[in-house]
Amino acid sequence: MTHRIVILGGGTGGTLAANRLRRAYTSSEAEITVVDSNDRHVYQPGLLFVPFGLASLDEIVRPRSKQLRNGINFETSAVDHVDIAADQVHLANGRELDYDVLVVATGAVLQPEETEGMTGPGWMERVFTFYSPEGAGALEGAFATFSEGRVVVNPIDMPIKCPVAPLELCFLADWYFTERGVREKVQLTYVTPLDAAFTMPTSARLLGHMLTERGIELVTEFNTGEVDGKGGRLISYDGRETPFDLAVVVPLHSGAEYVGRSPGLGDDLNFVPSDEHTLQSRAKPNVFAIGDATNLPTSKAGSVTHFEGETLVRNIQAFLDHRELLASFDGHSNCFIEAGFSKALLIDFNYDTEPLPGRFPAKIGVPLMKESRLNHLGKLMFQWFYWHVLLPGRDIPGIGSSMPQAGKEIGPKAAQTAGRDPGLETGQGSEEV
């Protein structure tokens, strides 16, 4: 019998899952269909570089269908809804797809209209987002002519994709305006709903310190209720105001809308409740989820999606063979954080272990939680890995799906390095490699 596997979403997770499954099954063993509303695959980490003229949209967008192995069907249509009871997907183009296994990989979508005023006067004129290709392109034009005034960067609320990206935008803006010789006339402010620069204590301290060092103001516990693009103000629910001449916002995120039209599939935010170790959905045993579409308590990141791939495919095989699923995904997340001036740092963590200093992936490797040129090169090389290793669903040599322990400073030494401020100063915390 030929298994019918339908994958909703042809982004990072859908593509790598389809390619891994195609290698696991012959065409007579499984028919694999990927559905996406369009044929433009955006390398989303590249959006960070577009506003600074360091990447162009042409370089970071490729046809989706070309990223899929031979023998994978690609259907270009939006998903209208899923009938979980009938094991059937209804597409907006009127087609219906029956499945034995469904993979939800439709990611997270931006909801700018959910914040009062955001898309009103000033939207894409003085209020921008770099989380979409159009927004990143428009911001490039605005930054190029901006020489004086207040720039605020504001993720409206969590969860968002790549939660360090707005901080990276601040660090790059510091570099960019310095290069242009106008930094002393540009005030940079990072406004966050969190009580610190970031979520996990060690990273929050490190990233908060990097903001201070660069003269970037930090405004915490600011829950933006309104964006006044005309008056140039962010207004919080408790009535506080942050003025701006140019605002870079990260809109609220939710799961794809069709999830809300598919009874039993998603939660209130349209994310898909899933087992955090097996990736099987709570909706029905033959429904799995990968990447940003899930409600898992880890970062919404391409690296996470890649690390999930192995568990997902093994568990789809186990499900179809009536074997027990493997609880093997450990929440592994890994992120290069661009720091400006050709340096970056790397953080690596999972559900149980917050980012620790040391080396990655082993005692000989790139530095963790330290700015270095090597990490900046790693960030730049990530694009090559994305198209040639992650999307084809290959494993990265020497880097397994689970978080590596070797090389990490675990215990008192880590606490000493990560906890005390001098260890986080770029003097000691940076490497000229």
Ligand SMILES: Cc1cc2nc3c(=O)[nH]c(=O)nc-3n(C[C@H](O)[C@H](O)[C@H](O)COP(=O)(O)OP(=O)(O)OC[C@H]3O[C@@H](n4cnc5c(N)ncnc54)[C@H](O)[C@@H]3O)c2cc1C
């Ligand atoms: C600015 C920015 C910087 C980032 N930087 C990094 C980084 O440095 N490192 C990192 O690891 N991650 C980074 N990410 C996050 C990373 O890109 C995502 O986490 C990753 O792409 C998630 O993969 P996914 O498959 O879950 O979702 P996506 O890759 O977003 O794919 C979802 C797909 O579903 C499709 N879809 C949605 N709704 C429907 C529908 N109704 N019908 C049909 N198709 C639909 C979409 O068209 C899309 O192709 C960044 C993201 C952004 C925005």
